[in-house]
Amino acid sequence: MNVIQATLTGVLIGGLYALMAAGLSVTWGVLRIINLAHFGLILIGAYLTFQIATSWHLDPVLTLVITVPAMFIAGAAIQWLFDRLRLTEFNSLLVSFGLLIIIIQVTSNIWSADFRRMSAGTNPYATQSVAIGRLVFPVTTLLAFGLAALVVLAAHLVLRRTFAGRAMRAIAQDRAVAGAFGVDHRRLSVLLGGVVGATAALAGMVFSLSNALTPDTAYEWFGTVFAVVILGGIGEVVGTFAAGILVGVLSGVVSAVWSPAAAPFVLFSAIILALLLRPQGLFAVGGVR
Amino acid sequence: MSEPLLQVRDLDVRYGDAQALWDVAIEVHEGETVCVVGPNGAGKSTLVNAVAGIHPAHRGRISVGGVDVTRLRGHRVCGHGVAIVPEGRRIFPRMTVLDNLVLGAYRKGARREHRASLAGVYEIFPRLAERAGQLAGSLSGGEQQMVAVGRALMAQPRLLLLDEPSLGLAPVRVDEVYDAIVRINERGVSVVVVEQDVERALAIAGRAYLLGEGRVVLAGPADALRDSDDVRRSVLGL
Numbered sequence: 001m002n003v004i005q006a007t008l009t010g011v012l013i014g015g016l017y018a019l020m021a022a023g024l025s026v027t028w029g030v031l032r033i034i035n036l037a038h039f040g041l042i043l044i045g046a047y048l049t050f051q052i053a054t055s056w057h058l059d060p061v062l063t064l065v066i067t068v069p070a071m072f073i074a075g076a077a078i079q080w081l082f083d084r085l086r087l088t089e090f091n092s093l094l095v096s097f098g099l100l101i102i103i104i105q106v107t108s109n110i111w112s113a114d115f116r117r118m119s120a121g122t123n124p125y126a127t128q129s130v131a132i133g134r135l136v137f138p139v140t141t142l143l144a145f146g147l148a149a150l151v152v153l154a155a156h157l158v159l160r161r162t163f164a165g166r167a168m169r170a171i172a173q174d175r176a177v178a179g180a181f182g183v184d185h186r187r188l189s190v191l192l193g194g195v196v197g198a199t200a201a202l203a204g205m206v207f208s209l210s211n212a213l214t215p216d217t218a219y220e221w222f223g224t225v226f227a228v229v230i231l232g233g234i235g236e237v238v239g240t241f242a243a244g245i246l247v248g249v250l251s252g253v254v255s256a257v258w259s260p261a262a263a264p265f266v267l268f269s270a271i272i273l274a275l276l277l278r279p280q281g282l283f284a285v286g287g288v289r
Numbered sequence: 290m291s292e293p294l295l296q297v298r299d300l301d302v303r304y305g306d307a308q309a310l311w312d313v314a315i316e317v318h319e320g321e322t323v324c325v326v327g328p329n330g331a332g333k334s335t336l337v338n339a340v341a342g343i344h345p346a347h348r349g350r351i352s353v354g355g356v357d358v359t360r361l362r363g364h365r366v367c368g369h370g371v372a373i374v375p376e377g378r379r380i381f382p383r384m385t386v387l388d389n390l391v392l393g394a395y396r397k398g399a400r401r402e403h404r405a406s407l408a409g410v411y412e413i414f415p416r417l418a419e420r421a422g423q424l425a426g427s428l429s430g431g432e433q434q435m436v437a438v439g440r441a442l443m444a445q446p447r448l449l450l451l452d453e454p455s456l457g458l459a460p461v462r463v464d465e466v467y468d469a470i471v472r473i474n475e476r477g478v479s480v481v482v483v484e485q486d487v488e489r490a491l492a493i494a495g496r497a498y499l500l501g502e503g504r505v506v507l508a509g510p511a512d513a514l515r516d517s518d519d520v521r522r523s524v525l526g527l
Contacts, residue, residue, distance in 0.1 A: 163400060166384070166392045173381045179363040180341045180373050181444060182396030 014248025029235015045204020075197015233281025382426025
Protein backbone atom coordinates (compact mmCIF):
# COMPACT_ATOMS: atom_id res chain seq x y z
CA MET A 1 0.00 0.00 0.00
CA ASN A 2 2.83 2.30 0.93
CA VAL A 3 4.50 1.73 -2.41
CA ILE A 4 1.29 2.26 -4.36
CA GLN A 5 0.68 5.55 -2.56
CA ALA A 6 4.29 6.61 -3.17
CA THR A 7 4.04 5.72 -6.85
CA LEU A 8 0.84 7.63 -7.44
CA THR A 9 2.05 10.65 -5.48
CA GLY A 10 5.24 10.47 -7.54
CA VAL A 11 3.22 10.54 -10.75
CA LEU A 12 1.40 13.66 -9.61
CA ILE A 13 4.53 15.44 -8.39
CA GLY A 14 6.14 14.52 -11.69
CA GLY A 15 3.58 16.82 -13.25
CA LEU A 16 5.18 19.78 -11.48
CA TYR A 17 8.64 18.73 -12.66
CA ALA A 18 7.32 18.50 -16.22
CA LEU A 19 5.68 21.90 -15.95
CA MET A 20 8.98 23.42 -14.84
CA ALA A 21 11.00 21.56 -17.47
CA ALA A 22 8.80 21.92 -20.56
CA GLY A 23 9.69 25.55 -21.24
CA LEU A 24 13.37 24.97 -20.69
CA SER A 25 13.31 22.01 -23.05
CA VAL A 26 11.51 23.77 -25.88
CA THR A 27 13.71 26.88 -25.68
CA TRP A 28 16.76 24.67 -25.78
CA GLY A 29 15.45 22.59 -28.68
CA VAL A 30 14.08 25.37 -30.86
CA LEU A 31 16.32 28.34 -30.13
CA ARG A 32 19.47 26.55 -28.96
CA ILE A 33 19.37 28.60 -25.79
CA ILE A 34 19.76 26.99 -22.37
CA ASN A 35 17.80 29.52 -20.40
CA LEU A 36 18.69 29.17 -16.71
CA ALA A 37 16.80 32.41 -16.08
CA HIS A 38 13.69 30.24 -16.55
CA PHE A 39 14.21 29.07 -12.96
CA GLY A 40 14.25 32.73 -11.94
CA LEU A 41 10.94 33.31 -13.72
CA ILE A 42 9.39 30.34 -11.90
CA LEU A 43 10.67 31.79 -8.63
CA ILE A 44 9.19 35.21 -9.39
CA GLY A 45 5.95 33.51 -10.42
CA ALA A 46 5.85 31.77 -7.03
CA TYR A 47 6.58 34.95 -5.05
CA LEU A 48 4.08 37.00 -7.04
CA THR A 49 1.40 34.42 -6.30
CA PHE A 50 2.30 34.58 -2.60
CA GLN A 51 2.33 38.38 -2.57
CA ILE A 52 -0.82 39.05 -4.57
CA ALA A 53 -2.84 36.36 -2.79
CA THR A 54 -1.66 37.58 0.62
CA SER A 55 -2.09 41.34 0.14
CA TRP A 56 -5.28 41.31 -1.91
CA HIS A 57 -6.86 38.23 -0.32
CA LEU A 58 -7.25 36.73 -3.77
CA ASP A 59 -7.58 33.02 -4.43
CA PRO A 60 -4.00 31.95 -5.35
CA VAL A 61 -5.18 30.29 -8.58
CA LEU A 62 -6.87 33.52 -9.64
CA THR A 63 -3.55 35.38 -9.37
CA LEU A 64 -2.75 33.77 -12.74
CA VAL A 65 -4.83 36.52 -14.33
CA ILE A 66 -2.01 38.89 -13.35
CA THR A 67 1.06 36.65 -13.26
CA VAL A 68 0.58 34.94 -16.63
CA PRO A 69 0.56 38.17 -18.68
CA ALA A 70 3.35 39.64 -16.54
CA MET A 71 5.57 36.60 -16.99
CA PHE A 72 4.72 36.45 -20.69
CA ILE A 73 6.16 39.95 -21.04
CA ALA A 74 9.19 39.11 -18.90
CA GLY A 75 9.91 35.95 -20.87
CA ALA A 76 9.53 37.73 -24.19
CA ALA A 77 11.82 40.56 -23.05
CA ILE A 78 14.53 38.12 -21.95
CA GLN A 79 14.34 36.31 -25.28
CA TRP A 80 14.50 39.61 -27.14
CA LEU A 81 17.65 40.46 -25.18
CA PHE A 82 19.23 37.06 -25.90
CA ASP A 83 18.48 37.54 -29.57
CA ARG A 84 20.21 40.94 -29.65
CA LEU A 85 23.24 39.44 -27.94
CA ARG A 86 23.44 36.72 -30.62
CA LEU A 87 24.14 34.06 -28.02
CA THR A 88 25.55 30.68 -28.85
CA GLU A 89 24.29 27.63 -27.00
CA PHE A 90 27.19 27.71 -24.54
CA ASN A 91 27.18 31.48 -24.03
CA SER A 92 23.48 31.34 -23.26
CA LEU A 93 24.29 29.12 -20.29
CA LEU A 94 26.67 31.74 -18.89
CA VAL A 95 24.55 34.81 -19.59
CA SER A 96 21.32 33.27 -18.33
CA PHE A 97 23.09 32.01 -15.19
CA GLY A 98 24.15 35.61 -14.54
CA LEU A 99 20.59 36.72 -15.08
CA LEU A 100 19.36 34.04 -12.66
CA ILE A 101 21.75 35.25 -9.95
CA ILE A 102 20.46 38.80 -10.42
CA ILE A 103 16.86 37.62 -10.20
CA ILE A 104 17.56 35.63 -7.03
CA GLN A 105 19.33 38.61 -5.49
CA VAL A 106 16.47 40.95 -6.32
CA THR A 107 13.96 38.45 -4.93
CA SER A 108 15.79 38.18 -1.65
CA ASN A 109 16.00 41.97 -1.43
CA ILE A 110 12.26 42.25 -1.85
CA TRP A 111 11.03 39.22 0.09
CA SER A 112 14.11 38.52 2.27
CA ALA A 113 15.87 35.18 2.56
CA ASP A 114 13.39 33.90 5.17
CA PHE A 115 10.86 31.25 4.29
CA ARG A 116 7.57 32.66 3.07
CA ARG A 117 4.40 30.65 2.93
CA MET A 118 0.79 31.60 2.25
CA SER A 119 -1.34 31.44 5.38
CA ALA A 120 -3.99 28.73 5.61
CA GLY A 121 -6.67 31.38 5.21
CA THR A 122 -5.24 32.63 1.91
CA ASN A 123 -4.44 29.23 0.52
CA PRO A 124 -7.39 26.85 0.93
CA TYR A 125 -5.77 24.26 -1.37
CA ALA A 126 -2.90 23.39 0.97
CA THR A 127 -5.09 21.54 3.43
CA GLN A 128 -7.50 19.85 1.03
CA SER A 129 -7.08 16.37 -0.31
CA VAL A 130 -9.01 13.77 -2.24
CA ALA A 131 -9.22 10.28 -0.75
CA ILE A 132 -9.82 7.19 -2.83
CA GLY A 133 -10.05 4.22 -0.49
CA ARG A 134 -6.93 4.41 1.62
CA LEU A 135 -5.04 6.47 -0.97
CA VAL A 136 -4.86 10.20 -0.36
CA PHE A 137 -4.02 12.86 -2.96
CA PRO A 138 -3.38 16.47 -1.99
CA VAL A 139 -5.33 18.88 -4.16
CA THR A 140 -2.15 20.85 -4.86
CA THR A 141 -0.45 17.93 -6.60
CA LEU A 142 -3.63 17.08 -8.53
CA LEU A 143 -3.69 20.69 -9.72
CA ALA A 144 -0.01 20.53 -10.71
CA PHE A 145 -0.56 17.36 -12.67
CA GLY A 146 -3.67 18.67 -14.41
CA LEU A 147 -2.01 21.92 -15.43
CA ALA A 148 1.10 20.11 -16.67
CA ALA A 149 -1.00 17.73 -18.75
CA LEU A 150 -2.90 20.66 -20.25
CA VAL A 151 0.23 22.65 -21.07
CA VAL A 152 1.99 19.66 -22.60
CA LEU A 153 -1.04 18.70 -24.68
CA ALA A 154 -1.51 22.27 -25.90
CA ALA A 155 2.18 22.64 -26.74
CA HIS A 156 2.17 19.34 -28.58
CA LEU A 157 -0.84 20.28 -30.68
CA VAL A 158 0.51 23.74 -31.47
CA LEU A 159 3.88 22.33 -32.54
CA ARG A 160 2.26 19.68 -34.78
CA ARG A 161 -0.75 21.43 -36.21
CA THR A 162 -0.15 25.15 -36.61
CA PHE A 163 1.98 27.20 -38.98
CA ALA A 164 3.78 28.81 -36.04
CA GLY A 165 4.49 25.40 -34.50
CA ARG A 166 5.85 23.95 -37.73
CA ALA A 167 7.97 27.06 -38.14
CA MET A 168 9.46 26.55 -34.67
CA ARG A 169 10.36 22.95 -35.46
CA ALA A 170 11.81 24.08 -38.78
CA ILE A 171 13.96 26.71 -37.02
CA ALA A 172 15.26 23.98 -34.73
CA GLN A 173 16.35 21.88 -37.71
CA ASP A 174 17.61 24.43 -40.25
CA ARG A 175 17.26 28.08 -39.36
CA ALA A 176 18.60 29.49 -42.65
CA VAL A 177 16.30 27.45 -44.87
CA ALA A 178 13.31 28.17 -42.64
CA GLY A 179 14.15 31.85 -43.12
CA ALA A 180 14.19 31.43 -46.89
CA PHE A 181 10.56 30.29 -46.63
CA GLY A 182 9.51 33.36 -44.70
CA VAL A 183 10.01 32.25 -41.10
CA ASP A 184 10.99 35.31 -39.07
CA HIS A 185 13.27 33.84 -36.46
CA ARG A 186 13.39 36.95 -34.27
CA ARG A 187 9.64 37.36 -34.01
CA LEU A 188 9.03 33.71 -33.28
CA SER A 189 11.73 33.57 -30.62
CA VAL A 190 10.19 36.49 -28.76
CA LEU A 191 6.78 34.86 -29.01
CA LEU A 192 8.16 31.56 -27.76
CA GLY A 193 9.97 33.33 -24.91
CA GLY A 194 6.65 34.86 -23.88
CA VAL A 195 4.78 31.57 -23.91
CA VAL A 196 7.56 29.88 -21.95
CA GLY A 197 7.44 32.75 -19.44
CA ALA A 198 3.71 32.14 -19.04
CA THR A 199 4.36 28.47 -18.19
CA ALA A 200 6.83 29.68 -15.56
CA ALA A 201 3.98 31.63 -13.98
CA LEU A 202 1.91 28.43 -13.85
CA ALA A 203 4.75 26.40 -12.37
CA GLY A 204 5.52 29.11 -9.81
CA MET A 205 1.89 29.33 -8.73
CA VAL A 206 1.61 25.55 -8.29
CA PHE A 207 4.88 25.40 -6.37
CA SER A 208 3.82 28.16 -3.98
CA LEU A 209 0.61 26.29 -3.10
CA SER A 210 2.41 23.45 -1.37
CA ASN A 211 5.81 24.86 -0.44
CA ALA A 212 7.43 27.56 1.60
CA LEU A 213 9.46 29.94 -0.58
CA THR A 214 13.02 31.06 -0.21
CA PRO A 215 15.10 32.57 -3.03
CA ASP A 216 17.60 29.71 -2.98
CA THR A 217 14.80 27.30 -3.93
CA ALA A 218 15.66 28.10 -7.54
CA TYR A 219 19.00 26.32 -7.20
CA GLU A 220 17.34 23.26 -5.70
CA TRP A 221 15.27 22.81 -8.88
CA PHE A 222 18.34 22.55 -11.11
CA GLY A 223 19.19 18.88 -10.70
CA THR A 224 15.73 17.43 -10.96
CA VAL A 225 14.52 19.70 -13.75
CA PHE A 226 17.62 19.21 -15.90
CA ALA A 227 17.30 15.49 -15.37
CA VAL A 228 13.74 15.68 -16.68
CA VAL A 229 14.76 17.77 -19.70
CA ILE A 230 17.57 15.44 -20.69
CA LEU A 231 15.69 12.21 -20.04
CA GLY A 232 12.71 13.48 -21.99
CA GLY A 233 14.81 14.50 -24.96
CA ILE A 234 15.65 18.12 -25.67
CA GLY A 235 12.72 19.88 -27.31
CA GLU A 236 10.30 16.99 -26.78
CA VAL A 237 7.26 18.18 -24.85
CA VAL A 238 5.55 14.81 -24.54
CA GLY A 239 8.87 13.20 -23.64
CA THR A 240 9.36 15.83 -20.95
CA PHE A 241 6.00 14.94 -19.44
CA ALA A 242 6.84 11.23 -19.40
CA ALA A 243 10.27 11.92 -17.93
CA GLY A 244 8.73 14.14 -15.25
CA ILE A 245 6.49 11.28 -14.17
CA LEU A 246 9.35 8.79 -14.23
CA VAL A 247 11.54 11.03 -12.09
CA GLY A 248 8.66 11.73 -9.71
CA VAL A 249 7.88 8.03 -9.28
CA LEU A 250 11.52 7.05 -8.88
CA SER A 251 12.17 9.66 -6.16
CA GLY A 252 8.86 8.88 -4.46
CA VAL A 253 9.34 5.13 -4.34
CA VAL A 254 12.98 5.25 -3.29
CA SER A 255 12.09 7.72 -0.52
CA ALA A 256 9.27 5.48 0.69
CA VAL A 257 10.96 2.09 0.67
CA TRP A 258 14.53 3.15 1.37
CA SER A 259 15.22 6.69 2.49
CA PRO A 260 14.63 10.18 1.13
CA ALA A 261 18.38 10.73 1.34
CA ALA A 262 18.93 7.94 -1.18
CA ALA A 263 16.55 9.41 -3.75
CA PRO A 264 19.04 11.73 -5.51
CA PHE A 265 21.64 8.95 -5.60
CA VAL A 266 19.27 6.49 -7.26
CA LEU A 267 17.79 9.15 -9.53
CA PHE A 268 21.08 10.36 -10.95
CA SER A 269 22.48 6.86 -11.27
CA ALA A 270 19.43 6.03 -13.33
CA ILE A 271 20.01 9.11 -15.46
CA ILE A 272 23.63 8.24 -16.16
CA LEU A 273 22.51 4.76 -17.14
CA ALA A 274 19.76 6.14 -19.37
CA LEU A 275 22.18 8.51 -21.09
CA LEU A 276 24.61 5.69 -21.78
CA LEU A 277 21.88 3.64 -23.40
CA ARG A 278 19.83 6.37 -25.11
CA PRO A 279 21.78 9.63 -25.29
CA GLN A 280 19.07 11.33 -27.36
CA GLY A 281 16.64 11.00 -24.42
CA LEU A 282 14.52 8.08 -23.26
CA PHE A 283 11.35 9.36 -24.80
CA ALA A 284 12.70 11.07 -27.92
CA VAL A 285 10.34 10.12 -30.71
CA GLY A 286 10.50 13.02 -33.14
CA GLY A 287 10.28 16.37 -31.41
CA VAL A 288 11.46 19.73 -32.59
CA ARG A 289 15.08 18.94 -33.26
CA MET B 290 11.95 43.86 -73.91
CA SER B 291 10.03 44.09 -70.64
CA GLU B 292 11.78 44.41 -67.32
CA PRO B 293 13.39 41.14 -66.21
CA LEU B 294 11.84 39.16 -63.36
CA LEU B 295 15.23 38.82 -61.71
CA GLN B 296 17.96 41.35 -62.20
CA VAL B 297 21.31 41.07 -60.43
CA ARG B 298 23.81 43.86 -60.96
CA ASP B 299 27.36 44.53 -59.70
CA LEU B 300 26.92 41.86 -57.03
CA ASP B 301 29.75 41.29 -54.56
CA VAL B 302 29.32 38.66 -51.84
CA ARG B 303 31.75 37.96 -49.02
CA TYR B 304 32.20 35.35 -46.35
CA GLY B 305 34.03 37.39 -43.75
CA ASP B 306 37.25 38.48 -45.43
CA ALA B 307 36.97 36.02 -48.29
CA GLN B 308 35.15 37.37 -51.32
CA ALA B 309 33.14 34.81 -53.26
CA LEU B 310 31.53 36.92 -56.02
CA TRP B 311 32.79 39.95 -57.94
CA ASP B 312 30.61 42.21 -60.10
CA VAL B 313 28.17 39.47 -60.99
CA ALA B 314 25.29 40.43 -63.27
CA ILE B 315 22.56 38.08 -64.40
CA GLU B 316 19.01 38.47 -65.65
CA VAL B 317 16.07 36.11 -65.79
CA HIS B 318 12.95 36.98 -67.73
CA GLU B 319 9.40 35.84 -67.09
CA GLY B 320 8.96 32.21 -68.14
CA GLU B 321 12.63 31.55 -68.84
CA THR B 322 14.80 28.66 -67.74
CA VAL B 323 18.32 29.86 -67.12
CA CYS B 324 21.22 27.74 -65.99
CA VAL B 325 24.37 28.73 -64.17
CA VAL B 326 27.30 26.42 -64.66
CA GLY B 327 30.89 26.48 -63.57
CA PRO B 328 33.50 24.46 -61.73
CA ASN B 329 33.51 23.77 -58.00
CA GLY B 330 34.01 26.93 -55.98
CA ALA B 331 33.03 29.26 -58.81
CA GLY B 332 30.36 30.86 -56.62
CA LYS B 333 27.24 29.29 -58.09
CA SER B 334 25.65 28.41 -54.75
CA THR B 335 26.67 31.76 -53.31
CA LEU B 336 24.81 33.47 -56.14
CA VAL B 337 21.49 31.68 -55.59
CA ASN B 338 21.80 31.93 -51.81
CA ALA B 339 22.25 35.68 -52.16
CA VAL B 340 19.19 35.92 -54.40
CA ALA B 341 17.11 33.84 -51.94
CA GLY B 342 18.16 36.02 -49.00
CA ILE B 343 20.04 33.22 -47.23
CA HIS B 344 23.34 35.09 -47.52
CA PRO B 345 23.56 38.90 -47.60
CA ALA B 346 24.98 40.85 -50.51
CA HIS B 347 28.02 42.98 -49.79
CA ARG B 348 27.55 45.35 -52.72
CA GLY B 349 25.34 45.62 -55.76
CA ARG B 350 21.64 45.27 -56.36
CA ILE B 351 19.23 42.35 -56.60
CA SER B 352 15.73 43.10 -57.79
CA VAL B 353 12.78 40.78 -58.22
CA GLY B 354 9.86 41.94 -60.34
CA GLY B 355 11.28 45.45 -60.26
CA VAL B 356 11.49 45.54 -56.44
CA ASP B 357 14.89 45.99 -54.81
CA VAL B 358 15.32 43.10 -52.36
CA THR B 359 19.04 43.56 -51.71
CA ARG B 360 18.74 44.96 -48.20
CA LEU B 361 15.65 43.06 -47.09
CA ARG B 362 15.97 40.73 -44.12
CA GLY B 363 16.24 37.15 -45.35
CA HIS B 364 12.74 36.01 -44.48
CA ARG B 365 11.15 38.82 -46.49
CA VAL B 366 12.61 37.87 -49.86
CA CYS B 367 10.28 34.93 -50.43
CA GLY B 368 7.35 37.32 -50.21
CA HIS B 369 8.42 38.65 -53.60
CA GLY B 370 8.02 35.26 -55.23
CA VAL B 371 11.41 33.62 -54.81
CA ALA B 372 11.74 30.02 -53.61
CA ILE B 373 14.86 27.92 -53.35
CA VAL B 374 15.74 24.23 -53.54
CA PRO B 375 19.02 24.43 -51.63
CA GLU B 376 22.17 22.47 -52.30
CA GLY B 377 22.05 19.14 -50.51
CA ARG B 378 18.23 19.49 -50.33
CA ARG B 379 18.19 20.58 -46.67
CA ILE B 380 14.74 19.26 -45.99
CA PHE B 381 13.64 19.18 -42.35
CA PRO B 382 14.54 15.58 -41.55
CA ARG B 383 12.56 15.19 -38.33
CA MET B 384 9.35 16.57 -39.76
CA THR B 385 6.94 14.56 -41.86
CA VAL B 386 6.82 14.99 -45.63
CA LEU B 387 3.48 16.75 -45.23
CA ASP B 388 4.84 19.16 -42.61
CA ASN B 389 7.86 19.92 -44.82
CA LEU B 390 5.55 20.77 -47.69
CA VAL B 391 3.13 22.83 -45.61
CA LEU B 392 6.04 24.79 -44.15
CA GLY B 393 6.89 25.80 -47.71
CA ALA B 394 3.59 27.70 -47.77
CA TYR B 395 4.50 29.64 -44.60
CA ARG B 396 4.68 33.06 -46.26
CA LYS B 397 1.53 35.11 -45.92
CA GLY B 398 0.54 35.14 -49.57
CA ALA B 399 0.81 31.37 -49.94
CA ARG B 400 -0.67 30.24 -46.62
CA ARG B 401 -4.34 30.57 -47.41
CA GLU B 402 -4.07 28.53 -50.60
CA HIS B 403 -1.82 25.83 -49.18
CA ARG B 404 -4.36 23.06 -49.78
CA ALA B 405 -4.58 23.86 -53.46
CA SER B 406 -0.79 24.11 -53.70
CA LEU B 407 -0.49 20.74 -51.99
CA ALA B 408 -2.77 19.14 -54.59
CA GLY B 409 -0.57 20.66 -57.30
CA VAL B 410 2.60 19.23 -55.72
CA TYR B 411 1.05 15.77 -55.36
CA GLU B 412 0.08 15.93 -59.03
CA ILE B 413 3.73 16.45 -60.01
CA PHE B 414 5.11 14.04 -57.38
CA PRO B 415 2.44 11.39 -56.65
CA ARG B 416 4.97 9.52 -54.54
CA LEU B 417 4.96 12.33 -51.96
CA ALA B 418 1.24 11.76 -51.35
CA GLU B 419 2.01 8.13 -50.47
CA ARG B 420 4.83 9.21 -48.15
CA ALA B 421 2.98 12.16 -46.57
CA GLY B 422 3.07 10.80 -43.01
CA GLN B 423 6.69 9.61 -43.01
CA LEU B 424 9.58 11.51 -41.52
CA ALA B 425 11.33 13.25 -44.42
CA GLY B 426 14.74 12.12 -43.16
CA SER B 427 13.75 8.49 -43.69
CA LEU B 428 13.19 8.90 -47.45
CA SER B 429 15.61 8.00 -50.24
CA GLY B 430 17.72 10.72 -51.82
CA GLY B 431 15.47 11.03 -54.84
CA GLU B 432 12.37 11.31 -52.69
CA GLN B 433 14.05 13.90 -50.49
CA GLN B 434 14.82 15.94 -53.58
CA MET B 435 11.11 15.75 -54.48
CA VAL B 436 10.29 17.04 -51.00
CA ALA B 437 12.72 19.92 -51.48
CA VAL B 438 11.24 20.84 -54.87
CA GLY B 439 7.69 20.37 -53.58
CA ARG B 440 8.39 22.55 -50.54
CA ALA B 441 9.62 25.32 -52.84
CA LEU B 442 6.51 25.03 -55.04
CA MET B 443 4.29 25.39 -51.97
CA ALA B 444 5.58 28.97 -51.69
CA GLN B 445 3.94 29.66 -55.07
CA PRO B 446 7.09 31.18 -56.51
CA ARG B 447 7.44 33.24 -59.66
CA LEU B 448 11.12 32.38 -59.62
CA LEU B 449 12.37 28.94 -58.62
CA LEU B 450 16.06 28.56 -57.76
CA LEU B 451 17.49 25.04 -57.87
CA ASP B 452 20.96 24.42 -56.49
CA GLU B 453 22.53 21.21 -57.80
CA PRO B 454 19.28 19.24 -58.03
CA SER B 455 21.11 16.22 -59.46
CA LEU B 456 23.67 15.99 -56.66
CA GLY B 457 24.01 12.49 -55.24
CA LEU B 458 21.10 11.01 -57.19
CA ALA B 459 20.99 7.92 -59.38
CA PRO B 460 20.67 8.81 -63.08
CA VAL B 461 17.08 7.62 -63.28
CA ARG B 462 16.16 9.85 -60.33
CA VAL B 463 17.91 12.78 -62.00
CA ASP B 464 15.67 12.23 -65.03
CA GLU B 465 12.59 12.42 -62.81
CA VAL B 466 13.73 15.63 -61.16
CA TYR B 467 14.55 17.25 -64.50
CA ASP B 468 11.21 16.19 -65.99
CA ALA B 469 9.55 17.88 -63.06
CA ILE B 470 11.58 21.07 -63.56
CA VAL B 471 10.46 21.24 -67.19
CA ARG B 472 6.83 20.75 -66.18
CA ILE B 473 7.09 23.42 -63.49
CA ASN B 474 8.53 25.84 -66.04
CA GLU B 475 5.68 25.03 -68.43
CA ARG B 476 3.27 26.20 -65.70
CA GLY B 477 4.79 29.66 -65.96
CA VAL B 478 7.41 29.58 -63.19
CA SER B 479 10.77 31.04 -64.19
CA VAL B 480 13.64 28.73 -63.28
CA VAL B 481 17.31 29.16 -62.41
CA VAL B 482 19.26 25.89 -62.28
CA VAL B 483 22.74 25.76 -60.84
CA GLU B 484 24.48 22.59 -61.94
CA GLN B 485 27.72 20.70 -62.17
CA ASP B 486 26.01 18.28 -64.53
CA VAL B 487 26.42 20.76 -67.35
CA GLU B 488 25.00 18.72 -70.21
CA ARG B 489 21.86 18.05 -68.28
CA ALA B 490 21.25 21.66 -67.30
CA LEU B 491 22.06 23.10 -70.72
CA ALA B 492 19.58 20.67 -72.27
CA ILE B 493 16.60 22.27 -70.52
CA ALA B 494 17.82 25.89 -70.39
CA GLY B 495 17.21 28.67 -72.89
CA ARG B 496 20.14 30.75 -71.74
CA ALA B 497 23.16 30.07 -69.59
CA TYR B 498 25.89 31.76 -67.59
CA LEU B 499 29.34 30.36 -67.01
CA LEU B 500 30.86 31.34 -63.67
CA GLY B 501 34.57 31.10 -62.92
CA GLU B 502 36.33 32.19 -59.76
CA GLY B 503 33.42 34.37 -58.66
CA ARG B 504 32.84 36.21 -61.95
CA VAL B 505 30.60 35.76 -64.95
CA VAL B 506 32.96 34.47 -67.63
CA LEU B 507 30.47 33.88 -70.40
CA ALA B 508 26.77 34.40 -71.03
CA GLY B 509 24.55 33.47 -73.93
CA PRO B 510 22.09 30.98 -75.40
CA ALA B 511 22.48 27.50 -73.93
CA ASP B 512 23.35 25.98 -77.31
CA ALA B 513 26.14 28.46 -77.85
CA LEU B 514 27.60 27.74 -74.42
CA ARG B 515 27.51 24.02 -74.98
CA ASP B 516 29.78 24.42 -77.98
CA SER B 517 32.04 27.04 -76.45
CA ASP B 518 35.64 26.17 -75.68
CA ASP B 519 35.47 27.94 -72.32
CA VAL B 520 32.70 25.69 -71.03
CA ARG B 521 34.33 22.57 -72.41
CA ARG B 522 37.60 23.48 -70.77
CA SER B 523 36.45 24.82 -67.40
CA VAL B 524 33.60 22.49 -66.59
CA LEU B 525 33.64 19.47 -68.81
CA GLY B 526 37.40 19.16 -68.57
CA LEU B 527 37.79 18.46 -72.27
